[in-house]
Amino acid sequence: MSGYIPVSATAIFWENTFFNIASALYILAMFFYLTHLFGRKQLGSFASIVLRIAFLVHSVFLIMRTINLQRVPFVGPYEFGNMFIWATALVYLWTEWRLKDKYFAVGAFLTPLITLYIVYLTVVPRLIPAVRISRLHQQLRPVLQSPWLKIHVSASIFGYAGFTLAFAAAIMWLVKNKAGEQGVLAHTLPQKNILEEYMYRAAGFGFLFQSIMIITGAIWADTSWGSYWRWDPKEMWSLITWFVYAVYLHARFTQGWTGLRTVALVMVGWVAMLFTWVGVAWLLTGIHSFG
Amino acid sequence: MAQETPGLPQEKKEQNIISQLLRFLSSMQLGIILILLLAFISIFATLGEQETAVQKVYRSWWYLGIMAFTALNLLLCTLRRFRPIMHLTFQPQKNKTASAISKLKVKRVLNLQAKDEAAALAKVKETLAQNGFKVSQVTGTEGSTVFAERSAWGYLGSLITHASLLIILLGAMYGALTGFEEKNGGIAGDNFQVKSGGFDVAITAVRMEQEKDPTVRPRVFSDVRITKDGKEIAKGTVSINQPLRFAGNTIYHTSFRYVSDVTITSVQDGEKHEVQLWDHGQVRLDDEGTILHLMQFFPNFTMNADGIPYSKNYLPERPVLAGLLIENGRAVRNVFLQLNKPEVIKTAEGELELLLTGFQHAAIYSITRNLGRPILFSGAVLLIIGLYLSFFLNPRRFWVKYDQENAALFIGGHSPRHKLFLEQELERLESEIMSREGE
Numbered sequence: 001m002s003g004y005i006p007v008s009a010t011a012i013f014w015e016n017t018f019f020n021i022a023s024a025l026y027i028l029a030m031f032f033y034l035t036h037l038f039g040r041k042q043l044g045s046f047a048s049i050v051l052r053i054a055f056l057v058h059s060v061f062l063i064m065r066t067i068n069l070q071r072v073p074f075v076g077p078y079e080f081g082n083m084f085i086w087a088t089a090l091v092y093l094w095t096e097w098r099l100k101d102k103y104f105a106v107g108a109f110l111t112p113l114i115t116l117y118i119v120y121l122t123v124v125p126r127l128i129p130a131v132r133i134s135r136l137h138q139q140l141r142p143v144l145q146s147p148w149l150k151i152h153v154s155a156s157i158f159g160y161a162g163f164t165l166a167f168a169a170a171i172m173w174l175v176k177n178k179a180g181e182q183g184v185l186a187h188t189l190p191q192k193n194i195l196e197e198y199m200y201r202a203a204g205f206g207f208l209f210q211s212i213m214i215i216t217g218a219i220w221a222d223t224s225w226g227s228y229w230r231w232d233p234k235e236m237w238s239l240i241t242w243f244v245y246a247v248y249l250h251a252r253f254t255q256g257w258t259g260l261r262t263v264a265l266v267m268v269g270w271v272a273m274l275f276t277w278v279g280v281a282w283l284l285t286g287i288h289s290f291g
Numbered sequence: 292m293a294q295e296t297p298g299l300p301q302e303k304k305e306q307n308i309i310s311q312l313l314r315f316l317s318s319m320q321l322g323i324i325l326i327l328l329l330a331f332i333s334i335f336a337t338l339g340e341q342e343t344a345v346q347k348v349y350r351s352w353w354y355l356g357i358m359a360f361t362a363l364n365l366l367l368c369t370l371r372r373f374r375p376i377m378h379l380t381f382q383p384q385k386n387k388t389a390s391a392i393s394k395l396k397v398k399r400v401l402n403l404q405a406k407d408e409a410a411a412l413a414k415v416k417e418t419l420a421q422n423g424f425k426v427s428q429v430t431g432t433e434g435s436t437v438f439a440e441r442s443a444w445g446y447l448g449s450l451i452t453h454a455s456l457l458i459i460l461l462g463a464m465y466g467a468l469t470g471f472e473e474k475n476g477g478i479a480g481d482n483f484q485v486k487s488g489g490f491d492v493a494i495t496a497v498r499m500e501q502e503k504d505p506t507v508r509p510r511v512f513s514d515v516r517i518t519k520d521g522k523e524i525a526k527g528t529v530s531i532n533q534p535l536r537f538a539g540n541t542i543y544h545t546s547f548r549y550v551s552d553v554t555i556t557s558v559q560d561g562e563k564h565e566v567q568l569w570d571h572g573q574v575r576l577d578d579e580g581t582i583l584h585l586m587q588f589f590p591n592f593t594m595n596a597d598g599i600p601y602s603k604n605y606l607p608e609r610p611v612l613a614g615l616l617i618e619n620g621r622a623v624r625n626v627f628l629q630l631n632k633p634e635v636i637k638t639a640e641g642e643l644e645l646l647l648t649g650f651q652h653a654a655i656y657s658i659t660r661n662l663g664r665p666i667l668f669s670g671a672v673l674l675i676i677g678l679y680l681s682f683f684l685n686p687r688r689f690w691v692k693y694d695q696e697n698a699a700l701f702i703g704g705h706s707p708r709h710k711l712f713l714e715q716e717l718e719r720l721e722s723e724i725m726s727r728e729g730e
């Protein structure tokens with residue numbers, strides 16, 4: 001027995017439409033960022049505008065879903081995935097604004113990741129029936145009706161956003177490394193040391209929020225399950241992710257690691273993060289398996 | 292010669308070994324290895340059953356041992372770095388010679404037109420102050436140095452983060468050593484003793500609140516009174532996400548159950564027994580092995596096409612207690628007791644009339660003690676502060692010296708983390724200083 005909130009067909013239609021438009025715009029932004037990357041420099045600011053519009057439309061979708069649910073859309077893979085994509089776009093747009101227009105190239109690596117997340121929410125469930133991404137409007141079970149849910153989920157979407165950004169910079173580093181100093185990419189991609197700095201900042205940002213997520217999760221578990229740490233797979237995997245980034249931050253800061261070794265650590269961290277989000281829900285079992 | 296001063300070289304060597312050992316034990320390399328080890332073991336542990344992993348790995352002496360070793364590493368590292376970091380943060384070396392400045396990684400030499408030290412340094416100070424720096428000027432043997440810093444608290448980030456982790460581990464350990472966890476529960480009017488805690492719990496009322504949508508699991512609230520040696524020490528209402536806390540103890544609502552009130556009447560002599568039956572419980576109906584095994588209580592009973600009973604929702608519209616009649620160890624038939632509808636069952640000792648007269652809600656609790664909670668909480672707050680200082684503040688310092696001979700300014704900067712940013716900042720500062728120079 002689990003309850004659904006009655007939502008009119010029109011409301012569902014508009015909600016889905018805004019999701020679809022936002023997804024299409026994110027993908028369009030990816031296209032323009034990539035075109036920019038491969039030499040059509042003037043398209044950079046256009047790509048940025050498309051991404052901003054995508055973000056706004058996506059915000060409208062989230063507001064609509066909030067209205068339809070009569071609560072914040074923080075529960076289950078579909079809602080969490082959307083919040084997480086939204087936060088990733090927000091953090092990226094913020095860095096773009098802070099760094100002015102110097103690093104549009106990052107967008108060419110970040111938007112494909114956003115597209116990947118959208119594919120997970122839309123295409124993957126069709127290909128793999130075991131992956132069920134329900135869009136139904138579910139009532140909150142009493143255990144989830146807690147103010148800690150909001151703090152916990154808000155922290156985690158920003159943690160994941162930071163790690164996604166760091167991962168985008170890591171891939172850029174690899175591409176830059178391969179491309180060398182000649183060709184189109186040599187001009188459009190920032191220097192490797194700049195990318196490493198970007199990666200470090202994004203990872204540090206993600207690390208702070210990941211820590212807040214773990215702490216608030218523990219506090220919440222302590223008020224609802226009766227203990228703050230149950231060693232369940234989702235908890236363990238967020239801890240593992242946290243360990244990997246801790247190793248990266250230390251290696252870079254105190255051991256002066258640079259280059260491929262740090263890039264590899266950031267990539268491993270992203271895989272661990274992705275597994276915490278996706279893998280634990282479908283491959284491992286635990287009390288957190290509601291997503 | 293060694294022989295002439297026996298003992299001394301030996302002692303020195305020992306000291307060396309000890310300090311080498313301490314250096315190794317407090318090293319970041321060891322820390323990284325230990326964290327990676329914990330990560331790898333945890334990955335393997337999550338692939339199996341959670342229960343097994345908890346028993347065989349997370350609670351094993353060796354896993355906890357690695358954690359303790361990591362904590363020792365962190366403690367030694369924190370102790371070793373404590374004074375240097377405090378010194379670096381609060382007593383920075385403000386005076387630097389021109390050659391020391393030119394050895395810094397981020398530096399510039401600005402050639403000025405006018406030969407006026409006071410005016411040049413004044414402009415530098417003004418520019419730095421306008422950029423949010425705390426500026427001071429000190430005079431050493433080689434003349435004046437302008438010293439400027441921003442976000443110096445950021446230097447403390449790692450120290451606070453590490454200390455907070457130690458506090459969290461300490462809190463967890465203290466909580467685990469002094470704590471307990473018991474499960475218990477009951478219906479209104481029940482009492483039970485919490486042995487490890489040395490107190491008694493009386494459940495004075497239990498009530499259920501339906502959600503707007505009756506298919507959603509409702510909330511159950513229970514009023515409890517806690518007594519110790521007959522004296523009341525706490526009372527309150529417990530429900531999901533709203534535990535009752537007192538003196539380091541916590542009573543959590545973990546779930547609820549239905550308890551059915553059933554009257555068993557002998558048809559022959561009218562003898563009555565009133566019993567309260569929990570799901571999955573059993574009642575012996577005679578001495579010959581006739582047993583009623585309770586399956587489940589359904590508040591709003593129905594059956595699907597395959598004849599499997601289920602509850603439409605949580606509304607008590609059609610309460611039914613479902614059970615199995617067992618004779619000599621064999622299930623012989625289903626029994627469905629509807630509210631106030633008697634059901635007659637044949638037993639070796641004659642016919643019995645079973646009647647469901649009502650039902651109640653039982654609250655199930657987890658009762659724990661965790662004295663480490665305040666320590667854990669302060670550790671958690673410190674951790675967030677430490678990480679904020681580490682990653683959101685960008686501590687940096689500049690030293691500026693005037694070189695009389697060449698009418699030049701030596702500017703050098705230091706930042707523990709963001710060298711690139713520092714270079715950009717210095718570039719900006721340079722152009723601002725130069726434009727002031729032209730004024």
Ligand code: HEM
Pocket residue numbers: 246249250253254317318319322323325326361362364365368372376446448449450452453456677678681682708
């Ligand atoms: C396990 C043993 C550990 C050792 C021996 C260790 C050692 C160190 C050292 C030597 C530094 C440089 C500090 C400085 O000079 O200011 C540092 C930085 C830092 N450590 Fe640790 N650490 C350990 C574990 C951790 C863990 C588990 C965390 C997770 C929160 C952590 C968080 C930090 C942070 C945030 C910094 C600053 C890093 C930066 O600015 O990039 N440390 N650590």
